Every structure is written in C-alpha cells, then in structure tokens.
Amino acid sequence: MAELQIVDGHSFGATKRHDSWWVEILPVVIVLGGFGAYATFRAFEGKFYEWGPYLSPFYSPLIDAGHTWWKFSPALLILAGPLGFRATCYYYRKAYYRAFFLDPPACAVNDRGGHNYKGETAFPLILQNIHRYFFYVALIFLCFLWYDAIKSFMWDGRFGVGLGSLIMLANVVLLSLYSFSCHSLRHLIGGKLDCFSCSQSSHLRYKGWKGVSALNENHMLFAWLSLFSVGLTDLYIRLVSSGAITDMKIL
Numbered sequence: 001m002a003e004l005q006i007v008d009g010h011s012f013g014a015t016k017r018h019d020s021w022w023v024e025i026l027p028v029v030i031v032l033g034g035f036g037a038y039a040t041f042r043a044f045e046g047k048f049y050e051w052g053p054y055l056s057p058f059y060s061p062l063i064d065a066g067h068t069w070w071k072f073s074p075a076l077l078i079l080a081g082p083l084g085f086r087a088t089c090y091y092y093r094k095a096y097y098r099a100f101f102l103d104p105p106a107c108a109v110n111d112r113g114g115h116n117y118k119g120e121t122a123f124p125l126i127l128q129n130i131h132r133y134f135f136y137v138a139l140i141f142l143c144f145l146w147y148d149a150i151k152s153f154m155w156d157g158r159f160g161v162g163l164g165s166l167i168m169l170a171n172v173v174l175l176s177l178y179s180f181s182c183h184s185l186r187h188l189i190g191g192k193l194d195c196f197s198c199s200q201s202s203h204l205r206y207k208g209w210k211g212v213s214a215l216n217e218n219h220m221l222f223a224w225l226s227l228f229s230v231g232l233t234d235l236y237i238r239l240v241s242s243g244a245i246t247d248m249k250i251l
C-alpha cells in the first residue's frame with residue numbers, strides 16, 4: 001500500500017509511493033487533449049453541424065445561418081458557456097492540474113516546488129469559483145439540448161427514429177447526469193442548513209440533497225461519459241452532414 005507522505009525537499013516527482021501513480025495521468029492527457037483539439041477544430045470549422053432534424057451540440061442553440069453581423073463560426077458564440085462549466089468543474093480541475101500542470105502530478109508526489117501555492121484563493125485560480133454560476137448557464141444549455149434531442153425524432157412533422165436521434169438522446173441524458181451530479185448543485189440544495197428536519201422545506205431539501213449526493217458519487221464517471229458523448233454526437237452529425245456516411249433510419 002502506498003505511503004501518503006511527500007518526500008522532503010523539492011525534487012520533482014519524488015515520492016514514497018510504490019505504485020504506478022503516473023498511469024492515471026496519461027489517459028487524461030490523451031483524452032482531454034484530444035477532445036480539446038477536436039472541439040477547437042469543430043468550433044472554427046463552421047459547417048456540417050446540421051442535417052435533417054439533427055443539430056450538433058457544439059452549435060446548439062442554432063444561430064440563424066443567414067446572419068450578417070457575425071462573420072465567423074456560430075459555435076464561437078456558444079462554446080464559452082459549456083466550456084466554462086467543464087473547465088471550472090471540481091473534478092476536471094483536479095484532473096488537468098495533475099495531468100497538464102503536474103502541480104502536483106499525483107497525490108503525495110512532489111511538484112516542481114519553489115513557488116508559493118495559494119490554491120484557489122488568489123488570482124488567477126480564484127476565478128475557478130465562478131463554477132457555481134456556470135452551473136446556471138449549463139442549465140440553460142441543457143434546455144436547448146433537450147429541445148434538440150426531442151426535435152430529432154420529428155421528421156417533416158412525423159415521428160421517426162434515426163440512429164442520430166438515439167445518439168442525441170443518449171448524449172443529453174449523459175449531460176443531464178453530469179450536470180445534476182455537480183458539487184455546486186449539491187451545495188445549493190443542501191448547504192447552509194443547520195437542520196434538515198425542522199420544516200417541510202428543509203425536509204424536501206434533505207431529500208433533494210440525498211438524490212444529488214447519490215449522483216455525485218459518480219460525477220467523475222458522468223464527466224468522462226458525457227465528454228465522449230458530446231464529441232461522438234458532433235462527429236456523427238458531421239459525418240452524416242458531409243455525406244461521408246448515411247444516417248440509419250430505424251423507424
């Protein structure tokens with residue numbers, strides 16, 4: 001079993017741990033880095049985001065393609081909301097601080113040292129505390145995505161199911177699980193209460209807090225699954241829209 005004790009001194013990577021702690025870092029670098037590169041490419045591409053009743057999550061809500069006041073990809077007007085929510089997420093912070101900044105690279109492993117670590121109490125990392133407000137922004141985006149997912153089952157005014165409809169539905173379900181397992185929501189519902197049973201409303205809040213806490217236990221899992229689903233949903237719609245593949249009509 002690893003000893004959770006940092007070795008004295010400032011030699012980078014020094015630790016008393018005997019396990020392969022660095023193995024956790026590699027998938028984060030590859031997956032998060034890959035997603036970041038793909039999302040950036042798609043955000044700037046500005047085409048192949050709509051086909052039939054399908055709309056890419058990177059381009060939701062749909063901004064009228066006939067606009068003249070904005071010369072660039074409409075995704076650039078949208079991405080700050082979902083991106084801000086993910087970038088300030090408690091779980092992702094831990095993941096990318098370790099994987100990209102190596103600060104520290106893992107629990108009980110020495111970082112570079114030689115700097116005054118103030119955590120998230122000083123600029124610029126204090127800005128991470130804006131996460132609770134990004135949660136409200138994420139709720140607005142979720143409404144649009146649920147609308148898009150439901151609309152993806154309507155083909156010229158009639159109900160129909162394409163493979164893309166199912167993919168969009170799975171994506172918004174995973175995004176909802178990710179959002180409703182958020183630490184900030186858990187605090188919002190159950191925080192600042194001294195007594196859970198003192199009134200009807202505090203009892204209701206207790207029930208809500210228990211529900212969010214149950215989801216919260218799997219927040220890391222939902223973070224990764226929803227990241228994959230957003231990327232794959234966009235990729236599927238891009239491939240169908242560009243004619244590279246044909247959408248499979250199921251019903």
Ligand code: FES
Nearest residue numbers: 089090091182183
């Ligand atoms: S803590 Fe991860 S979304 Fe809020």
